[in-house]
Amino acid sequence: MAPQPTPPAPLNEPIPDDALPIGPQSGLSSIPTQYIEEQSIQQMLRNIGYDEAREDSYRLKGVQLIDSVRQSLQLPVKTFDTAAIYYHKFRIRFPSSEYNYEDVALASLFVACKVEDTIKKSKEILCAAHNLRQPHDNKTPDDKIFESPSRFTVGLERHILETIGFDFRVQYPQKLLIKMVRTILPQGSGETERKRRKFLEASYDMSIDIYKTFSPIKQSASTLVQAILELTARIMDVEPDKIKAAKGSAHHTERGCVYETLQDLLDLYTQFPKMTKIGAKFDLNRLIDVKIDINKLVSADKFQRTYDWCDRCPLDMPDVPPVTPGSATSPATNTSLSGNSTVKRKAATSEATLRFVFDAEEARKERDLVAEHFNDEYEEHETEVEETIREEPRYPANNSRSGHPHRGHGHTHNNHEWGPYSRSRHGHNSERLKGRKGHGYY
Structure with missing residues (x-):
């Protein structure tokens, strides 16, 4: 009798949980925070080799540049608030040697314009900054000198979004x-x-x-x-x-x-x-x-x-020497350079996918659920096994008929150094000694 075909499963029927395959690990989850404590900020600044005298000046100049460009483009103050917060969050994680403060300030304003729905093109922002810096040499956004810095700003935009964790919550x-x-x-x-x-x-x-x-x-x-x-x-x-x-x-404050x-x-x-x-x-x-x-x-x-300073959490003091920022090689400040459409990124610590989660409780539940399938569990068992001790082999004594070895000739019965010739009873080659006069033992 031929086997009956298996009937297909009915449609729209839920699949049991046991039948669901276990997929790959969910990757690295990043939960963005809207506020950062002072102690955490100081730790981040120490990690990037923060030079207080120099970096404070760059922080003030960057925010001032954002405000000046904002007023030049007649943008609302909420765009300035958003851009300044993005600027601070980026600079406490990356040193000035990797990104010039002017590039970060203009890119932060470019991202803030999109977030606050006051959209401006990157060339318009760069042109306004150029005209403020060099009022005697006014340019238009269509000028070719802004093409390379514009590509750099667009490339830096995604890096800023990843730094803030795609969290656009900002207070006004x-x-x-x-x-x-x-x-x-x-x-x-x-x-x-x-x-x-x-x-x-x-x-x-x-x-x-x-x-x-x-x-x-x-x-x-x-x-x-x-x-x-x-x-x-x-x-x-x-x-x-x-x-x-x-x-x-x-x-609601302290x-x-x-x-x-x-x-x-x-x-x-x-x-x-x-x-x-x-x-x-x-x-x-x-x-x-x-x-x-x-x-x-x-x-x-x-x-x-x-406020809320933890004395039991000492700050780590890594030996990171201060570095000089690369303002001279920045595409936004040096128009003679061609620039790149991509930006330099930090080396990833893992090849897993980075996801941005906004609900911390859901992230913890997901982590515990995934950990059940990827935790390696081992059991240790002790077993007694009897092993036989091997005895050392015994070889017979290598003696001659007279009961003593031939010590004076330096040969034994087991010496096969002269393979092609026959040997006498005393272990000597008789053919080689036969035709030689004046030699022998008799």
Whole structure:
């Protein structure tokens, strides 16, 4: 009887779990974080050989370049906020020797324009930066000198996206700042309205200056706004107690975070006053006096310089010598070079696929599920085995008929050194001794 064919499985029927094949490993999962703590930032900077005196200057110049190009292209301030955060997150992971700060700043602005739906071509951004740098030599975006830097910027775009982990969450403190000013200082007339406008103008400039620090990648928008309002009130003597009373747990922040942001801003204004908007408007002595008052408050409230600092987690100090940035060989700053469409990347530690996951809990569940199939488990067993000891072979004594060996001739019975000739009973070649006169044993 011929075998019956197997009926096909019914359609739209779920396959049992046991029948599902075990596929390859899911690869490397990267969970992006919106905020980075100060201790983690310092560790990243040490890993790339951060030179504080030089890199601080590059950080300020890069953010200033983003702001200048943004104003030249008439882009909204939210595009500036996004570009500055991308710029900081990229530069704390890569040293200046690999990427020039101007290239990273312009590429960050190019990515931010796409994210915030204020799309500008890469050539337009490069042209605006060129015209700001060389006002006597104005160019148009269609000029051929921007073709090579444009390819480099587009290649750097993907590298920035991978660095931020495709996480486009960015806070915009300016919108919340205006609402808080309107709540704290209601609209009036005459001198009151003039003071209110000055306060709003100073606080708004401070919201731009704060992006020249690492505070936007450490703190939330509510913390940034509260620190800006309090510092502006102390500098302008506009009822700081009233500003402080308007803050509380309703704004979802901690007092230690506000103190840390205040000190970051005051360090910026006292060390680099000429590279900020507020430093050019107020006296440096006034800013130093405010910094002294803030330090006294921090000591009185028993807070540290950095909030949530872990003393049991010492920073690693790798011996990485500082390197000189390659600004002279950068395609964006040197138009005589041809440039490349691809950018230099870090060597991957594994050939597995890198995936970006946004839900940490789901990533942990997936990791535990995959680990069940790829963990190697071994069992150890001890077994007693009896082995036979081999005896050494015994060879007969090599003696002659007389009971003693022929020691004087240097030959034994087992010596086959003279193979082709026959041997006598004494072990000597009789044919060779036969025809020679004067030799023999008799």
